[in-house]
Amino acid sequence: MSRLIRTYPLLTTWRIALLYVVLMLCRVAFVLYNTELLCPIAWSEVPALIEGALRFDTVSIIYANCLWIVLSLLPFRFRENKIYSDILYWLYVVVNSIAVVAINMCDAVYFRYTQKRFTAEEIFFADNSNSVLLVFKFLAENWYLVVCAIVFMVLLAKSYGRNIKPKPLLQGAAYYICSTVLFFASITLAVGGVRGGFSRMVRPIAIPVAMQYATDGNKANIVLSNPFCILRTVSGEGVTVPQYFEEDELNEIFSPCHAPAKTTNVSLANRNVVVFVMESLSAEHSAYLCPDIYANEEQKGYTPFLDSLMREGYTFSRMYANGKRSIQALPSIWSSIPSLKEPFMLMAESLGESRPLPRILADGGYSTAFFCGSERGSMGFGAYANTAGFEQNYSLEDYEQMCGKDDFDGFWGIWDDCFLSFMGRKIDDMKEPFMTSVFTISSHHPFVVPDKWRERLPEGKTKVQKCVAYTDAAIERFFEENSHKAWFPRTVFVFVADHVSSERFAPRSNVLPYDMHIVGFIYTPDGALKGEYDRIASQIDIMPTMMGLMQIDEPYFAYGRNLLDEQSEQCVVLYDNGYKAITNDYIFVFSNDSVSEIYALNDISRTHNLVGEVEKERVERYIKAFIQQYYGNAKEKNFRVGDCVSSSEPR
Numbered sequence: 001m002s003r004l005i006r007t008y009p010l011l012t013t014w015r016i017a018l019l020y021v022v023l024m025l026c027r028v029a030f031v032l033y034n035t036e037l038l039c040p041i042a043w044s045e046v047p048a049l050i051e052g053a054l055r056f057d058t059v060s061i062i063y064a065n066c067l068w069i070v071l072s073l074l075p076f077r078f079r080e081n082k083i084y085s086d087i088l089y090w091l092y093v094v095v096n097s098i099a100v101v102a103i104n105m106c107d108a109v110y111f112r113y114t115q116k117r118f119t120a121e122e123i124f125f126a127d128n129s130n131s132v133l134l135v136f137k138f139l140a141e142n143w144y145l146v147v148c149a150i151v152f153m154v155l156l157a158k159s160y161g162r163n164i165k166p167k168p169l170l171q172g173a174a175y176y177i178c179s180t181v182l183f184f185a186s187i188t189l190a191v192g193g194v195r196g197g198f199s200r201m202v203r204p205i206a207i208p209v210a211m212q213y214a215t216d217g218n219k220a221n222i223v224l225s226n227p228f229c230i231l232r233t234v235s236g237e238g239v240t241v242p243q244y245f246e247e248d249e250l251n252e253i254f255s256p257c258h259a260p261a262k263t264t265n266v267s268l269a270n271r272n273v274v275v276f277v278m279e280s281l282s283a284e285h286s287a288y289l290c291p292d293i294y295a296n297e298e299q300k301g302y303t304p305f306l307d308s309l310m311r312e313g314y315t316f317s318r319m320y321a322n323g324k325r326s327i328q329a330l331p332s333i334w335s336s337i338p339s340l341k342e343p344f345m346l347m348a349e350s351l352g353e354s355r356p357l358p359r360i361l362a363d364g365g366y367s368t369a370f371f372c373g374s375e376r377g378s379m380g381f382g383a384y385a386n387t388a389g390f391e392q393n394y395s396l397e398d399y400e401q402m403c404g405k406d407d408f409d410g411f412w413g414i415w416d417d418c419f420l421s422f423m424g425r426k427i428d429d430m431k432e433p434f435m436t437s438v439f440t441i442s443s444h445h446p447f448v449v450p451d452k453w454r455e456r457l458p459e460g461k462t463k464v465q466k467c468v469a470y471t472d473a474a475i476e477r478f479f480e481e482n483s484h485k486a487w488f489p490r491t492v493f494v495f496v497a498d499h500v501s502s503e504r505f506a507p508r509s510n511v512l513p514y515d516m517h518i519v520g521f522i523y524t525p526d527g528a529l530k531g532e533y534d535r536i537a538s539q540i541d542i543m544p545t546m547m548g549l550m551q552i553d554e555p556y557f558a559y560g561r562n563l564l565d566e567q568s569e570q571c572v573v574l575y576d577n578g579y580k581a582i583t584n585d586y587i588f589v590f591s592n593d594s595v596s597e598i599y600a601l602n603d604i605s606r607t608h609n610l611v612g613e614v615e616k617e618r619v620e621r622y623i624k625a626f627i628q629q630y631y632g633n634a635k636e637k638n639f640r641v642g643d644c645v646s647s648s649e650p651r
Contacts, residue, residue: 009182011161012072015092016061018159019100022152023057023225026104029148031222033108037115037510038218045219052213052223059205060228062190064099068092069190075180080165089162097153103226105149109142113445113502115324115577117207117221117229137411137446207232218577239349239635242593244624253625256336256633257641258544261562262551266529269551272491273361274427275437275542277329278471279444281497283517284506285468286310289317293506299458302469303519305476306495310521313493314529316537316563319520320513320582321499322574326439327379329498332539334358334388334437336558337639340575340630345384352637355557357543358435359389364552367430369394371423371438373414381439390437394426409442415450416442417474424482432487442474443467445502462503483525493523494546496539511604513582516574522549535584537563538572555641559630571619573626581623586610588619595620 031038041049062069068091078084107118139146207229210220245253283289287301288310294300301307322328322338331337331344335356344350362368369392370385376395377383385393396413399422407418414422423438430436442449447463449470457469482488497518500509508514513536520537522529522545529549540560547554548562572582579590582601589597598610633639 009073011164012069015072015160016065016069018156019061019065019096020054020057022096022100022156023060023104024053025148025152026101026108027053027222027225029105029145030108030111033145034112037112038222039510041219041222045214048213049219049222052210053225055205055213056210056223056225056228059232060100060225063227063231064095065092066190068095070187073182075182085162089160092160093153093157096156099227101149101152101156103230105145105152107226108145109138111221115218115221117224118226119229119232141446220577239347239631241631241635242624242628244593244628250625250628253621254629256557256559256629258547258556258558258562260553260555261544261548261565262553265564266549267551268492268524268528268549270433271524271550272433272487273366273435273494273546273550274491275333275435275494276475276496277333277437277439278475278495278497278519279326279440279442280464280499280501281306281443281468281471281519282500282504282509283319283519284504284509284514285465285501286519288315289517289519290506299460302458302460302465303472305472305479306519309493309495309523312527312530313521313523314531314533315521316533316541318534318536319496319518320516320536320538320572320574321497321518322539322572324499324516324576326381326498329539330381330384330388330439331356332560333496333542335639336540336543336560338538338540338559338574338630340579340627345380347634349634349637350387352634352639354387354639355641356388357546358385358437360547360552360554360556361433361435362389362391365433367391367432367434369426369430369434369436371395371419371426371436373399373416373419373439373441374412378413385437394423409448409450411446411448412441412444414441415474416440416471417450417453417477420474420478421481424478424485427482427487428485432490434487439498440471440474443471443501447503461505462501464501464503465505468501489525491525492529492546492549493525494521494542495523496520496542508604511606512576512580512587513601516576533563535570536572536582538574557639557641559626571622573623579623579627581619583619586614588616588623590620590623593624595623 031041068088071088071091103118110118207224210223213223214220244250251257281303284293285302286307287294287303288307290301322332323343325343327343327345328339331339331350335354337344337354339345358368358370368390370382370390371394372378372381374381374396376393376397378395382393382395396408399407399414399419403418403422407414409415413419420438420440423436427434427436443464444467445464447467449457449467453470453473457466457473460466460469497520500515500518504510504515506514509517520539520542538560540558541563542560544556544558544560544562545564547556547558548564570584574580574582581588581590585601587599587601588595589599595616596611597606598614598616599606599608600610
């Protein structure tokens with residue numbers, strides 16, 4: 001019996017089993033770290049979650065250890081060589097310490113800020129020179145996870161059985177025959193493990209399969225593990241277009257091709273445009289947007305200046321982000337193109353020719369410029385700004401060339417107040433009319449503000465709110481510095497957040513639609529546009545609304561709608577761990593090609609499914625048409641109107 005345990009097959013099996021144990025320990029750490037986001041897990045859900053976890057862990061283990069498995073089972077005697085055994089040991093320990101332990105433990109922190117697992121796209125955009133500083137910052141803040149990771153790595157190294165010398169059960173020809181059969185049997189099992197089975201009907205396991213084992217999208221993240229998520233997203237799978245409708249019927253339900261829809265009651269034609277894209281400005285930071293949250297609080301919100309502008313401007317009190325990451329925001333805001341399953345900016349199809357608002361204005365004689373205080377190329381923002389039609393692109397390097405290197409925040413870029421002041425000076429040199437857009441960066445992890453501001457700002461209920469108050473003060477300073485300039489009264493200011501904050505304090509803010517509820521409004525210094533839009537809106541509606549307000553007589557491509565056109569469909573389609581649609585009163589959950597759940601917006605606990613009580617056919621058709629148009633146009637890289645001049649209004 002002792003000799004049997006020390007054979008190559010059983011030692012290899014033991015070492016693979018050890019990886020399952022370590023992956024499960026990493027998953028426990030993930031769940032404990034993200035308990036608030038994952039919501040309570042009922043004991044009845046645990047068996048299905050474990051089943052799904054083992055399935056995905058199998059793929060992760062095979063992906064990470066395919067070379068080690070092959071080398072361990074090669075049917076040759078040189079496996080008994082000590083040098084060869086040492087190579088296998090270090091290959092196992094190093095690869096799994098990184099791919100199994102380190103990445104999955106990093107996933108715990110990453111998920112907290114993005115509500116998604118670490119995938120290949122993060123690798124492609126992790127090219128900033130500040131990456132090392134941020135890594136050390138995260139390590140210091142989450143030292144207990146670092147300790148756990150070290151313990152798991154030691155467990156791998158110590159439990160490997162390096163000092164056990166395998167004893168072959170058979171000798172001579174029988175040794176080679178049995179070893180060869182075992183080798184090919186193992187390869188067959190590995191292929192089945194990656195595919196998720198051996199049936200011809202089984203396709204290689206994919207990320208959405210996790211939903212088979214979870215009751216909601218957040219819990220599906222418990223099932224997933226790496227390196228599966230990374231390697232599965234490297235493949236660059238092509239766009240699949242669902243065929244719900246024939247073309248004529250499809251365009252009758254929804255079309256992104258819009259005829260000009262001028263807003264007749266007010267005209268902002270030929271005005272300058274400044275678009276503030278504000279990092280992590282959730283609606284819950286604003287006492288104006290969420291007065292109920294601050295009714296019993298001494299601190300009445302963390303955006304007092306923005307609140308004052310909202311009172312005097314035109315406010316979209318129910319504005320929702322079309323995604324939860326910065327990289328999803330810019331195409332939504334500038335181009336009215338949302339991100340569904342993956343960020344539009346990362347899709348190869350996004351390279352297709354398009355007509356975003358900056359390009360339309362540039363072709364109409366506007367000067368255009370994009371400002372972002374991070375380094376050039378950070379997150380691909382600059383590249384997309386060029387694609388969108390911005391002629392100038394100002395970044396950290398331009399600021400430091402003009403103002404020196406004393407205002408770098410140590411992590412992301414130039415402090416907001418400094419960079420906005422720089423932007424004001426650059427605007428002075430631009431020819432009118434102009435369009436500029438700025439992406440503020442300071443209201444972000446690691447949640448620091450300049451020393452000179454620290455004592456002047458409220459602490460907040462969460463770490464981010466002091467930074468939010470700082471960004472609000474930085475924007476106020478921008479207005480103070482520029483309100484006397486000639487271009488200022490002729491300018492339309494658009495304010496919109498990129499996504500909600502990773503740090504939230506109101507209980508409802510972790511539940512759709514409130515976990516997408518952001519600041520969004522338009523301000524004109526002369527009061528030409530005032531009021532409140534109290535129905536649903538999203539980032540993709542900004543471009544069409546501005547097209548109408550600016551009286552631009554050009555057909556355009558947009559997935560959003562002119563909010564001041566009362567005929568437009570009141571429905572926001574987004575992808576949040578599955579397709580969802582938000583109307584003025586309900587949330588519709590779309591799965592398996594139909595609406596499977598309907599909840600009232602105020603049903604925070606999601607306890608009352610209204611399917612059968614609320615009419616769903618019209619919204620279901622709209623969701624299907626939206627998805628088909630999105631992927632159909634993406635596949636064709638068609639983001640221009642072309643000959644299409646028909647209105648997109650649903651019939």
